[in-house]
Amino acid sequence: MKTKYLIIAFAALALVGCSKEKDQEEAPKPEQATYVGTVTVVSNGSSFDNENIEVSFNPSESGDSCSLTIYQIRFVPQMPVTIDVTIPGVAVAVDGDKTVLSCDSVVPLAMGGEYPRYKVTDFKGEMVGDEMAFSLNFGSSPTSFRGTRKED
Amino acid sequence: MSLRNFAVAMTAGFLLSALTLLTPLNDTVLTEVTVTAPKESVSVGKIASPVTVVRSAELESGGIYRPNDLSFRIPGLHIPDYGASLTSSIYIRGLGSRMENPVIGLYIDGIPVLDKNAYDFDWEGIQSVTMLRGPQGTLYGRNAMGGVLSLSTLSPSSEARSSMFLEYGTANTCRVGLSFLNASNVFSATYRHGDGYFDNVFKGAPADPYDGLSLRWKWVKSASDRLFLTNVLSAGVCREGGFAYGRYEDGVLSPVSYNDEGGYRRLSAIEGLRLDYRTEEFVADAVASLQFLADDMRMDQDFTPASVFTLRQQQQSAAATVELNLRRADNAASWQPVTGFFAFYRHNAMSAPVVFKREGIENLILYNANANIPDEIGYLTISDAEMPVLSDFVLASWNAALFHESVFRSGDWQFTAGLRLDYEGGLMDYDCLTTLHYRFFPTMSADKACTVAYRGTADHFGLVLLPKLSALYEASDPLKLFVTVSRGYRAGGFNTQIFSDILQQMMMKTLMKDLGVYLERPSSGVEASASEYDPESAWNFETGLRYRKQSFSADASVYYMAVTNQQLTVFPPGQNTGRMMTNAGRSRSLGAETQLAWQPGDFHSRFSWAWCDARFVRYQDGNNDHAGNRVPYVPAHTLFLGAGYIFRFGGCSLAADASLAGCGPQWWNEGNTLDEPVHLFLDGRLALVFPQWEVYLGGGNLTDTRGHSFYFKSVGKEFFASVKPRIFTIGLSVKL
Numbered sequence: 001m002k003t004k005y006l007i008i009a010f011a012a013l014a015l016v017g018c019s020k021e022k023d024q025e026e027a028p029k030p031e032q033a034t035y036v037g038t039v040t041v042v043s044n045g046s047s048f049d050n051e052n053i054e055v056s057f058n059p060s061e062s063g064d065s066c067s068l069t070i071y072q073i074r075f076v077p078q079m080p081v082t083i084d085v086t087i088p089g090v091a092v093a094v095d096g097d098k099t100v101l102s103c104d105s106v107v108p109l110a111m112g113g114e115y116p117r118y119k120v121t122d123f124k125g126e127m128v129g130d131e132m133a134f135s136l137n138f139g140s141s142p143t144s145f146r147g148t149r150k151e152d
Numbered sequence: 153m154s155l156r157n158f159a160v161a162m163t164a165g166f167l168l169s170a171l172t173l174l175t176p177l178n179d180t181v182l183t184e185v186t187v188t189a190p191k192e193s194v195s196v197g198k199i200a201s202p203v204t205v206v207r208s209a210e211l212e213s214g215g216i217y218r219p220n221d222l223s224f225r226i227p228g229l230h231i232p233d234y235g236a237s238l239t240s241s242i243y244i245r246g247l248g249s250r251m252e253n254p255v256i257g258l259y260i261d262g263i264p265v266l267d268k269n270a271y272d273f274d275w276e277g278i279q280s281v282t283m284l285r286g287p288q289g290t291l292y293g294r295n296a297m298g299g300v301l302s303l304s305t306l307s308p309s310s311e312a313r314s315s316m317f318l319e320y321g322t323a324n325t326c327r328v329g330l331s332f333l334n335a336s337n338v339f340s341a342t343y344r345h346g347d348g349y350f351d352n353v354f355k356g357a358p359a360d361p362y363d364g365l366s367l368r369w370k371w372v373k374s375a376s377d378r379l380f381l382t383n384v385l386s387a388g389v390c391r392e393g394g395f396a397y398g399r400y401e402d403g404v405l406s407p408v409s410y411n412d413e414g415g416y417r418r419l420s421a422i423e424g425l426r427l428d429y430r431t432e433e434f435v436a437d438a439v440a441s442l443q444f445l446a447d448d449m450r451m452d453q454d455f456t457p458a459s460v461f462t463l464r465q466q467q468q469s470a471a472a473t474v475e476l477n478l479r480r481a482d483n484a485a486s487w488q489p490v491t492g493f494f495a496f497y498r499h500n501a502m503s504a505p506v507v508f509k510r511e512g513i514e515n516l517i518l519y520n521a522n523a524n525i526p527d528e529i530g531y532l533t534i535s536d537a538e539m540p541v542l543s544d545f546v547l548a549s550w551n552a553a554l555f556h557e558s559v560f561r562s563g564d565w566q567f568t569a570g571l572r573l574d575y576e577g578g579l580m581d582y583d584c585l586t587t588l589h590y591r592f593f594p595t596m597s598a599d600k601a602c603t604v605a606y607r608g609t610a611d612h613f614g615l616v617l618l619p620k621l622s623a624l625y626e627a628s629d630p631l632k633l634f635v636t637v638s639r640g641y642r643a644g645g646f647n648t649q650i651f652s653d654i655l656q657q658m659m660m661k662t663l664m665k666d667l668g669v670y671l672e673r674p675s676s677g678v679e680a681s682a683s684e685y686d687p688e689s690a691w692n693f694e695t696g697l698r699y700r701k702q703s704f705s706a707d708a709s710v711y712y713m714a715v716t717n718q719q720l721t722v723f724p725p726g727q728n729t730g731r732m733m734t735n736a737g738r739s740r741s742l743g744a745e746t747q748l749a750w751q752p753g754d755f756h757s758r759f760s761w762a763w764c765d766a767r768f769v770r771y772q773d774g775n776n777d778h779a780g781n782r783v784p785y786v787p788a789h790t791l792f793l794g795a796g797y798i799f800r801f802g803g804c805s806l807a808a809d810a811s812l813a814g815c816g817p818q819w820w821n822e823g824n825t826l827d828e829p830v831h832l833f834l835d836g837r838l839a840l841v842f843p844q845w846e847v848y849l850g851g852g853n854l855t856d857t858r859g860h861s862f863y864f865k866s867v868g869k870e871f872f873a874s875v876k877p878r879i880f881t882i883g884l885s886v887k888l
Contacts, residue, residue: 072670079526081525081526082669083529111596113594113596
C-alpha cells in the first residue's frame, strides 16, 4: 500500500512538473499585428489628427523587442506627402494582460534610411487586448497613437 | 494661297463646269469598260457609290507616283505628306487617324495590303487607280469604312509598251523607273533618291533624305479556256530620314532641330496569286497572298536638341490572306449575286524600347517626383545615365468573313442588297521591363535598384455585321441617280506606344512605395486599361448622281455618316510621353463631293471638290467636353482644279498641264483652339513629246506656299511639320 501511495505521489509530482514546464512554454508571445487608429501630432503648438492610420507591430524572433511602422503619416496638415516611419528597437515586456512598450531615444527609419530629423524620444506605450496606445516625441513634435487591432 | 484664292479656284471650277455644259460633247468619248473594281459584280459605272478613276495618262501628267499624290484629286481624300513612309495618315469624310488601322482599304491587282505601314510606297507601271468612296464594308470588310483604293497594274494584255524614265529635281531628287512587258510578264521597278527638303539645323544635315526601291513582277497565264492565273510579287525597300518637325513656341515656328537619330527602314513583300475559273454558269475568283514586312523606326521623341527620350520600334510581321468569290457568268442577267469568303491571319513581333536619357530622367521623372516632396523631407536622385523601358510585343490579329451581295435589275432600276458577317479578333502579349537606381537624400547612403516588370496578355474578339442597301436609277442614258445605306467598321487594337508611360507610372509608384512616400495628388497617369481601344463603326447614308456623256463626266453626292467609337490619336494629359488611340463617343460627318472631267480633243480637265463638316456629337476626354467641335486633322474642304492641253506640231507635241490643289481649313486639336487656313498649291508640267520619247519639266508648289501638314504635342511642347517647298524636276521618258 505504501508503495502504491509512493508511486501515486511521484506521478503527481511528475505531472505537476510537466504542467509547470508547459506553462513556461506557453507564455504568450507577442504576435505581428496591425492596428488602425488616430495619430495626433502637436506641431507649433497646435494638434493635428491623422485618421485611419495603420501601425504595424513587428516583434523580433525572441519577442523581447519590436519595430513599429506608422504608415502614411503627415506631421503637419500642409505636408503634400505622407510617409512611412519605422521606430526600431522598441522593448517589449509582457506584464499579465498588458504588453508594455518602451525605448530610449532612437533614430527612426524613413525614406530608405535613418531619419534623424524626427528622432524619437520619450517613447511609452502599451497593448491591452485589442488596443494599442503609445506616445513619443518625433523631433520636437509630441505625437500619440491610439488604435484597435485590425482583423486579419 | 489662301481663302481668296480658294474662292477664285472654286469659281473657276464652276465656270469650267458651266462652260462644259454649253459645249458640244462630240469629241473624245470616255471609256469605262477597262476599269473594274476588284469585287463588284457590275461595272464601275453602275456601282451605287461615288467612284473616282485616275488613268495612267493622268498619273503621268500629274507626276503621281505615290498614294499621297492622289490627295484632293480624289474628292475628300487627304493623305498629308510628313513624318516618314510608315506614317500613312489618311483622312476622308471625317474619318482617319495617323496610327494603327487605316481608314481605307488598299488593293493592288485585287490583293489586299494589310499593313498600313506599307501604304506609302512609290509605284511604277500602274494602269489605273480606282477609288470607291464611302463605307465598302459589305464586300471589302474591315477598314474599308472610308472607301477602297484599288490599283490596277499593267498587264501583258494591255496596250501599254515597255518604258523607262529618268528624272532629276530639287534636293538632288533622282527617280528612275522602268516597266518591261512581254507575252505573259510585266516587270516594273522604280528607285528614288532624295537629299530631303528640310535641314536638321542641330546636325547640319538634311532631316529627310530618302532612298527607296520598289519592284513588281506580274505573271499572267491562261492555263486553259476556263482557268486564268495571275501572280503578282511586289517588294520594296526604303531607307530614309524623317520626322522633320519644328518646335512652335510663342507663335514662331523654329527649324527642325533634334539631336538623336530619326529615320525609318522598311523591307516589305507581298506575294499574291489569283485564280479565275470561268464556266458557263459562274466565275470563281480566288485570291491568296503572303505578306511580309520588317521595319525599323528610330525617333528622337522630344524632337529637340536635348537628350530627353528616344523610341526605336522594330517590327517583323507576316500575314496570309485567302479569299474566294463566286459570281454569275452571265453579266446580262437581271440577278447578279456575289458570294464570298475571306480570312486572314497576321502575326507581328514588335520591339519598342523607349530610352529616357539624362535630361529626360531629370526633367520628366525627377522633376515631377521632387516637385511634390517638401525640401525639408529630402529629394530623390537617379544615378543612371539612361533608363531604358524595354517593351516587347507579340501581336496577332485575325478575321474570317462570309459575305453576299445581290444586284437586281428591273427596267431602269438596279437594287443592291448585301450582308457581311465578320469574325474579328486580336491578341497582344506584352513583356515590359525597366530598371533604375535611385537614392533618397539625406536618408539613403547608397543607390538602390528598382525594377518594374509588366507582363500579360490582352485580347478581344467579336462579330460584326456589315449590311448594305442601295438603289440606282438610270434616268437617261448618261444620267444615273443612286441612294445607298451602308455600314463600315475599323478594327480595334492595342496601344503599344503607351506602354512606356504605363511603365514609367508603375516605376514611380513602386519607387515611392519602396521609399514609403506617398504623394497627396499623384500625377495624372495612364492606366493599363488604356492599352486597348475599340472598333470604330459608321453608318453611311448617301445619295448622288453620275453623268457621262462622251468626253464629259460629272459626279456629285451628299452623305451623312454617323460614327460610333471614332478612333482618335491623342496625347495623354500631363507630362506623359507616348501617344495612344482612344475612342470618342460619337461623331458625325455631313458632306458633299463632286468631280467633273472634260476631255474634248487635246484638252483635258478635272475639277474635284469636297466639303466635310465632321464634328463630335459626344466626346468627353476626361477633362473637356468636345461635343460640337470639329474632328481634328480633317479638312473642311478639298479642292483640285487641273487642266492640260496638247499642242501638236507635226511629228511632236507639247503637253502643258497645270493644277491648283489644296485643302482647309482644318483643326489641329480636339478643342479646336488651333487651326490651319486654306492652302492651295500650284503645280505644272511641260512635256515635249515624240513618238518614242518625251522630255518634261515639272514643278510642285510653284508659288512656294507655306503651310503645315501636321501638328502635334510632345511632353507639352508643340510641333509642326511644314509642307514641302517649291520643287522643280526635269525628266526623260522613253517608250521601248
